[in-house]
Amino acid sequence: MAYETVLIEDAQGVGVRTVTLNRPQALNAFNETLKDELIDALKAAARDKSVRCLVVTGAGRAFCAGQDLKDRTDRSDQAGGGPGSFSASLRDKYNPMIMTIRTMEKPVIAAVNGVAAGAGCSLALACDLRVVADKATFIQAFVKIGLVPDSGATFLLPRLVGMGKAFELAVTGDPLDAGSALDLGLANSVVPGDALLTTTMDLATRLAQAPTRAIGLTKRAMNRALLVDLESALDYEADMQEIAGRSPDFAEGVNAFMEKRQPRFTGQ
Numbered sequence: 001m002a003y004e005t006v007l008i009e010d011a012q013g014v015g016v017r018t019v020t021l022n023r024p025q026a027l028n029a030f031n032e033t034l035k036d037e038l039i040d041a042l043k044a045a046a047r048d049k050s051v052r053c054l055v056v057t058g059a060g061r062a063f064c065a066g067q068d069l070k071d072r073t074d075r076s077d078q079a080g081g082g083p084g085s086f087s088a089s090l091r092d093k094y095n096p097m098i099m100t101i102r103t104m105e106k107p108v109i110a111a112v113n114g115v116a117a118g119a120g121c122s123l124a125l126a127c128d129l130r131v132v133a134d135k136a137t138f139i140q141a142f143v144k145i146g147l148v149p150d151s152g153a154t155f156l157l158p159r160l161v162g163m164g165k166a167f168e169l170a171v172t173g174d175p176l177d178a179g180s181a182l183d184l185g186l187a188n189s190v191v192p193g194d195a196l197l198t199t200t201m202d203l204a205t206r207l208a209q210a211p212t213r214a215i216g217l218t219k220r221a222m223n224r225a226l227l228v229d230l231e232s233a234l235d236y237e238a239d240m241q242e243i244a245g246r247s248p249d250f251a252e253g254v255n256a257f258m259e260k261r262q263p264r265f266t267g268q
């Protein structure tokens, strides 16, 4: 599929794919085309075994400003639950986007180059890690236009920053700056804007050399552990470890340890 609003770049030979939202004139707000193309690009990255780490970023000065409020083809102003409704827009477009990231069994890094607002903030929250430019901000913009946080924000934000702070951000719509995001654990690191992509690529390249199968299973287990009691989480960890422990990368990891050398993981 040729894309109009998404750029795809594969770093040669290192297993890192970068997906760039590319509507800079609208701060990468989601029109219908961008939603469709991003879902397609995410699914393709999830399927492609040569991609062992995915980076999501935005072109220009923003990461993503959420739903394109000028896009009348969205027609999500039509209430009611049928085609064209808000719920249909979420169920058909935004929710699959978020689920594809959360269920992809490989690490996904958001390189947050600028403002992440509304569903654009949710997109960043859904990624596994956030490397954040020092001028970037996170805005739960929904309340400013009379909406509730969506695209996973009610689930993901309290888990990342705690209920009290999440609620404050959701009901004020105040921007959270990069430094505060770091203090809260929402940002994994904060770097000067001109170092964002190289810093992110260094991390992505490192993760792409790591045992992808084990990382995928770790993600699966942590996703599930957010929802269950400790006993059940321990039990599920044991199942995941059984799978990881039978993988070629585990054998390679132990061999490398015994032989006092760096492991050469293949992702299997």
Ligand code: LHQ
Residues within 6 Å of the ligand: 025, 026, 027, 029, 065, 066, 067, 068, 069, 070, 071, 076, 086, 089, 090, 094, 115, 117, 118, 119, 120, 139, 141, 142, 144, 145, 147, 150
């Ligand atoms: C935009 C947008 C935008 C279009 C900036 N759309 N053009 C909603 C509905 C339905 C179903 C599902 O779920 C959702 C989820 C959501 O995402 S709701 C939340 C939608 N997003 C927002 O409410 C954010 C609106 N934008 C802003 O608050 C500001 O633009 C931010 C804080 C992001 C950036 O502020 P500034 O840096 O001051 O930039 P700006 O406001 O001057 O924007 C620059 C341009 O981008 C401007 O266009 P123009 O032609 O005047 O230069 C804006 O109109 C355009 N733009 N966000 N979401």
